[in-house]
């Protein structure tokens with residue numbers, strides 16, 4: 247692909263804080279129009295990376311281009327900032343202004359801006375137009391944040407942990423909004439420590455851990471490469487059948503999960519032979535499920551650690567771009 251097909255090109259980026267390499271020689275490219283997720287736990291270097299390509303923090307070394315413009319050149323950076331819309335990780339805005347007043351406030355920072363009414367409609371905030379920001383739920387505040395990120399009609403939307411601390415329903419609503427933005431032709435750069443978020447939304451995922459990118463690919467590519475075998479889960483209604491299933495699947499090293507289901511690792515297609523053998527021996531079960539590995543398994547296999555999802559509450563400060 248030629249350079250103009252990329253929204254972001256980062257080459258050998260390093261960011262040192264004293265002795266700490268917060269970002270340790272990472273390179274990646276984000277294609278125009280895709281949803282690209284940087285997936286990693288707290289402290290991995292996600293926000294540092296984002297704030298460097300937005301021109302808020304300075305790199306120790308490395309080359310960064312956004313829409314083929316050079317982040318290190320002052321004149322280019324001004325143009326870049328007009329092409330990006332950001333939802334910072336710690337987003338807040340004027341507490342005592344209403345939703346529409348906040349949008350007008352941020353709009354006036356730009357030479358031209360989208361009609362706030364259109365953004366309110368796009369984000370399904372019609373009921374909240376005249377509500378003060380401080381009275382909104384965490385999920386709605388974050389949605390106002392996305393509306394503000396879109397006020398300058400940016401080509402690239404950068405969302406730093408857009409759903410951290412939201413309840414599952416608000417999270418799913420945010421996912422729908424983000425998919426909608428992609429359908430409108432925006433490029434989305436997303437950071438997250440929720441593997442489901444990356445799996446559901448991202449066209450491509452970069453796994454970041456301790457300042458290093460471990461690999462990049464589509465969720466399917468990463469799962470095929472590192473996820474290991476499928477799991478087969480056998481659910482039984484009583485302990486007798488459970489013991490029998492254990493005995494029959496003995497060679498597969500059956501384990502029980504928290505729900506008392508029996509779980510084995512097995513190659514693709516193995517579910518039919520498990521069903522056959524249980525039927526043949528007339529062992530009763532209530533369900534058999536085949537489960538693909540997830541990005542969580544990928545992360546575990548790449549780093550030896552789990553992606554801990556600490557659902558921290560909403561944190562606040564002001565929009566930083």
Ligand SMILES: Nc1ncnc2c1ncn2[C@@H]1O[C@H](COP(=O)(O)OP(=O)(O)O)[C@@H](O)[C@H]1O
Pocket residue numbers: 263266268286287288289290291292293294295
């Ligand atoms: N201004 C700073 N000074 C010193 N260390 C920092 C600073 N900002 C971030 N760090 C450290 O850099 C690492 C990466 O942080 P960050 O980019 O915020 O990670 P993430 O967004 O993935 O949680 C962490 O160890 C963090 O403590």
Ligand SMILES: [Mg+2]
Pocket residue numbers: 292293294335406407
């Ligand atoms: Mg962060």
